[in-house]
Amino acid sequence: MASILTATSLPVDWHAHTTQAALAAAAGVVTHLGYFIRGEHHNNGIAIATFYLSLLPLLTFAQYQYLGIGLLTSAAQTGLWAAAYVVGLYTSMGIYRGVFHPLRKFDGPFLARFSNLYHSWMLVEKSDNYRLMTEWHEKYGDFVRTGPSNLSVNVPEAVKLVLGSGSKCVKSPWYDASLPLVNLHSTRDLKAHELRRKVFNKAFSPAALVEYEERITPLSNLFCEQIAAKRGSPVNATSWFKYFAFDAMGELGLGESFHMLDQEENRWVPDLLMAGMADIAQLQPIPWSTPIIHRLPFVGGGARNFAQFVIDQVEKRQKRGSKAQDILGFLLAAYEKSEKKDADYQWLRGDTRLTIVGGSDTTATSLTFIFYYLAKYPDQVRKLRAEFEPLLAASGKDHLDPKGVSKAVHLNGVIHESLRLNPPIPSGFPRVTPPEGLTIADTYIPGETTVVIPLRTMGRSEACYERATEFIPERWYSKPDMIKCKDAFAAFGVGPFSCIGRALSLVEMRNLIVKVLTRFDVALAPGEDGKEFMEGAKDHFIIEVSALQLVFTERKLV
Structure with missing residues (x-):
């Protein structure tokens, strides 16, 4: 055994070792300049890691087998080469990113220019990227370098140029996080997106929305019955709006309500969703790590558990057939007409996941913020009632019809104002600039730069809105001068990738707001000032809010 480890004992040739180390370091530099800075490699993380991990024992064995060097000496020499290679690779990266990178002139945190790991590390404790972006923009200006090739841009002109229909920007590598x-939402292929959107268009047609509202109304009524049963006691409004939104999503999206409003059995589902989103969101700055993390058994459990939940919902829905009028029914109909290849099934699973996430938590969070403002500003409730009660009386219905919706300008203003201040996706949608680059507000951004527009930061910017941090719904109809740049509002996204479920989400919110305010007064619970609610929100790509204690009391009609 000792002979195998030591084998031939050769005199130490320090000159040869130095030369070999220099060559290994040079190889690291060449790898960086010739490969890693060219094109996208985020989906090759496992292949690259496997290659390097396999190369080390192969080099060690080759020295032992063909050069007669002992295993220990061979391993030590391989380790020297590996260390030199890594030093060369990362030295090249550091010098390039710090001195020669096209984004070198943009200001931002010093360490962020060298690695996206810095940005990711800053999110570990609080997961509050929306707040971090606001702090960085206040410190560094409208254009902030948040990573080696990443910029956060907080100017209103950027919305159309980066996200609009005519934009040449494409979705960033982060959108590949859930592959296969x-x-x-996640596809980066514009043609594939156009084809898939046609399937969704059937599920969100005007006729379908009318039918959906008829199915939403009983859920709104059930919500009110459950709140009435509390008899004016404080309730965790955050949870109850989640129960409503998830039941609506189950009914309209999956064809079967979760019955969270009247049963406790499935109330664990919202936490499962958020755990899955948290695992993905924290890796947004470092998309190359996602394929690796997802294969590690001791991390990423939330994402895996949520993925299995999605599979279970698809299988349950398949057993009932595709004829029912719900979103997944339309998706299943499209799947049945396809060749049913694995790629078709991945689309079915993926769009089911999108339906669950987009149709539940974002609506619930938006409702929670809206009722926070209504509880804080009772005059807004009086204005809303003065507006919608005559409209209901004129229509003879218990919810606003399309004609009534068009006249409910203050109701729509309340919703838009809350979304402006608290967009469901607060840190925006990452995009990559075209090869020729992009000019925004007289500032040239080089090509192949990942750009994001921090929507929450922009929504509270005085450059976009007068008295930007105040809740003033009238700015959306009677005081338009308070909106300095209409293009800055992008709570539902803009352009070809805007939210397909926007209309349905608005239907749900209007329906419940009218139902609740028709029957209840709303106020902050004793001891609740909203501070923790407003400041404790977490950014998991979609925002997660903490408990908000509200009191709903039956109206005393005179």
């Missing part, structure tokens, strides 16, 4: 799962 793919959906309408």
Whole structure:
């Protein structure tokens, strides 16, 4: 055994070792300049890691087998080469990113220019990227370098140029995080997106929305019955709006309510969703790590558990057939007409996941913020009632019809104002600039730069809105001068990738707001000032809010 380890004992040739180390370091530099800075490699993380991990024992064995060097000496020499290679690779990266990178002139945190790991590390404790972006923009200006090739841009002109229909920007590598799962939101292929959107258009047609509202109304009524049963006691409004939104999503999206409003059995589902989103969101700055993390058994459990939940919902829905009028029914109909290849099934799974996420938590969070403002500003409730009660009386219905919706300008203003201040996706949608680059507000951004527009930061910017941090719904109809740049509002996204479920989400919110305010007064619970609610929100790509204690009391009609 000792002979195998030591084998031939050769005199130490320090000159040869130095030369070999220099060559290994040079190889690291060449790898960086010739490969890693060219094109996208985020989906090759496992292949690259496997290659390097396999190369080390192969080099060690080759020295032992063909050069007669002992295993220990061979391993030590391989380790020297590996260390030199890594030093060369990362030295090249550091010098390039710090001195020669096209984004070198943009200001931002010093360490962020060298690695996206810095940005990711800053999110570990609080997961509050929306707040971090606001702090960085206040410190560094409208254009902030948040990573080696990443910029956050907080100027209103950027919305159309980066996200609009005519934009040449494309979705960033982060959208590949769920591969092989793919959906309408995550696909980076514009043609594939256009084809898939046609399937969703059937599910969100005007006729379908009318039918959906008829099915939403009983859920709104059930919500009110459950709140009435509390008899004016404080309730965790955050949870109850989640129960409503998830039941609506189950009914309209999956064809079967979760019955969270009247049963406790499935109330664990919202936490499962958020755990899955948290695992993905924290890796947004470092998309190359996602394929690796997802294969590690001791991390990423939330994402895996949520993925299995999605599979279970698809299988349950398949057993009932595709004829029912719900979103997944339309997706299943499209799947049945396809060749049913694995790629088709991944689309089905992916779009089911999108339906669950987009149709539940974002609506619930938006409702929670809206009722926070209504509880804080009672005059807004009086204005809303003065507006919608005559409209209900004129229509003879218990919810606003399309004609009534068009006249409910203050109701729509309340919703838009809350979304402006608290967009469901607060840190925006990452995009990559075209090869020729992009000019925004007289500032040239080089090509192949990942750009994001921090929507929450922009929504509270005085450059976009007068008295930007105040809740003033009238700015959306009677005081338009308070909106300095209409293009800055992008709570539902803009352009070809805007939210397909926007209309349905608005239907749900209007329906419940009218139902609740028709029957209840709303106020902050004793001891609740909203501070923790407003400041404790977490950014998991979609925002997660903490408990908000509200009191709903039956109206005393005179």
